[in-house]
Amino acid sequence: MRIAIAGFQHETNTFAPMGATFEDFLKHDAWPGLTRGTEVVDAFAGLNLPIAGFTQAARAAGHELMPALWASAEPSSYVTRDAFERVMSMICEDFASGPPVDAVYLDLHGAMVAEGFDDGEGEILRRVRQVVGAGIPVVASLDLHANVTPEMVEHADAIAIFRTYPHVDMAHTGARAHRLLQTILDRGPPAKAYRQVPYLTPLSAQSTREEPNRSIYRQIESLDAPDLSVDYACGFPPSDIRDCGASVVAYGSSAERVEAAADGVLARLIEAEPEFVNALLSPREAVRNAMESDAGPVVIADVQDNPGAGATSDTTGLLEALVEGGARGAVLALLQDPEVAEEAHHRGVGGKMSVSLGGKLGTPGVRPWQGRLRVAALGDGRFTCTGEMYRGTRTELGPMALLQVGDPSCDVSVVVGSERFQCLDQAVFRHVGIEPAEQRIVVVKSTVHFRADFDPIAERTLLSVAPGAHPCILRNLDYRKLRAGVRLEPCGPEHRA
Ligand SMILES: [Zn+2]
Structure with a gap:
């Protein structure tokens, strides 16, 4: 099979002072700068990144890869409209001008906010879907800090999300995305379930090496089966958009089973709400x-x-x-x-x-x-x-x-x-x-x-907690776009619109 691949990553803190320009995506920082074409496969080989895990698994399965580009910028405030449009037009033009493909894989973050697009990844997936058409499977991997929206779930056939914070499983998640894509190629599109968690959790309380996330992620892993994949994104709270916060996604062959699995994880997250500890010293x-x-x-x-x-x-x-x-x-x-x-x-x-x-x-x-x-x-x-x-x-x-x-x-x-x-x-x-x-x-x-x-x-x-632009005490944040009714911290006050 021929698979088109691309990566476009940014984690957007809408409360931070400076944004991300096109030049920021060109720059080599910890990771290579904007990389195009077949170089994408070689530049990332062996690194702990989703695209590296995906390409390794896809090649081992004998698939042909058609890379468009991979680009990321250090987290900051809004991605400029200019940067978003320039990167997206490269991806969409490459996808449109290349030979027909059987599937698409996207290495995305899930918490990108661009000027004009509160749901960056929803817009990326919508445009890619528009280019490749309805019948081609599109699978994405996302960061554990993704603020997963209904639009992302709608436009992607399946999503795989990191299960560790610190993110030691980035490449592994790329390989899981390949497994999801292979299942779709073999058996057709899966049933989907999506749930939003009714409270925000600051990053300082999200470590998967501590409770309650440690056991919640263990439970999620135990649900893995050939025809079931369940993931939980902790969300990225300093992002003032409607769908900010944690969420659960599930994919599998039976609609009943994915709904039940998503409900099960949501119930566990609601039960665990008082267990999140945010112990911060001056x-x-x-x-x-x-x-x-x-x-x-x-x-x-x-x-x-x-x-x-x-x-x-x-x-x-x-x-x-x-x-x-x-x-x-x-x-x-x-x-x-x-x-x-x-x-x-x-x-x-x-x-x-x-x-x-x-x-x-x-x-x-x-x-x-x-x-x-x-x-x-x-x-x-x-x-x-x-x-x-x-x-x-x-x-x-x-x-x-x-x-x-x-x-x-x-x-x-x-x-x-x-x-x-x-x-x-x-x-x-x-x-x-x-x-x-x-x-x-x-x-x-x-x-x-x-x-x-x-x-x-x-x-x-x-x-x-010293003054800084990544807020870990969420109750005082001035959210304008967040949906009403979400608790601003575990067991914290509800946000009023
Ligand atoms: Zn992250």
Whole structure:
């Protein structure tokens, strides 16, 4: 069979200050920049990405692949109309001009919001469906943070969703999407079921390594059968659209069975609502708590400044708390400030500088940190990730530096970078000569993904809320488009339209 494939990924935090332009999709960050044609298969081979898992499985099954393109940008606010239209016209033109295909696979995120299209993936699937026609199976894989809409379910024949957060199963989900597609090619389109969960869960409470998600996902996996596939997306709450939030999808040969399976998982999610824990400390509390520990390292997650959820990665609340608290043996990563990174390279190792660091990207409540810093090490931003989630991924993050705070009453260093990159891999620290396991306090700008690589070395893990553009306390958010009746947190107040 001949299968057309494409990937177009963005996770949109509509509460964040800056959006994603076409140039952002061209840029190589952790993943390759916009890649076209047959290069798509080679550029992603072996990486933990859905498209890599799908292409490997499809080739092993003997299918011929017709790749259009793959593009992603670092999470941020709205995708510009220009970027959306340019990428979509490339995909649709390639699909329309190539030889006829038997099926389509799309590697999508599920929480894209573009200017003019609140439901980015619903629009992508609608356009692809329009190009290939009604009779051709279209299957998509989605991120666990997808805000799945009725339109996505309508336009796709089947959807497979990550089942882990940290996302260690991205490639595996691509392979599951291939299995779904193969079943459709063999037996025809499946029956579908779709349910929306009536409450939002902040990312800081979604880890699948903790309860209740750990056992909920185990239950979902146990439902897998040759003619049944059930998935649950936790949703991406900082996205002000009608269909924001968690959902359940099910596909299989029997309508009765998929409806019953979706109802079963929804019932479990409603029963589990009080079990979601969102234990967040203030920066001061987190630092004080970490300093009480003799062993190390204590890992503190700066959960609201996670660039992987659209935040600026340049907030200074945790850095301030470390310095004011007189922390010793503490290091923070990754704080984005290209000007300071450049100046550090200009001064060289051992150089001293007075800086206004971070706080420049417009996050409310955030000021630059002012003080003296000493350049302890430099890096060019090119390294290979070693953790379970990004293993083998080659980054291109521009000039980086390890800067030591000059104040002798503390021993605090900060890893400064030129690009936003979620600190989910120990390689970020090693790139500038720091061995994380040997520190007393390690602060990461990440919400949950860091757990895959940092839990094995963490003596304890604390979640801290400093001001940042990735809100983890949802009840105060000013939603305008969210459907009425949804609870803004597990067991929280209902949203009124
Ligand atoms: Zn995700």
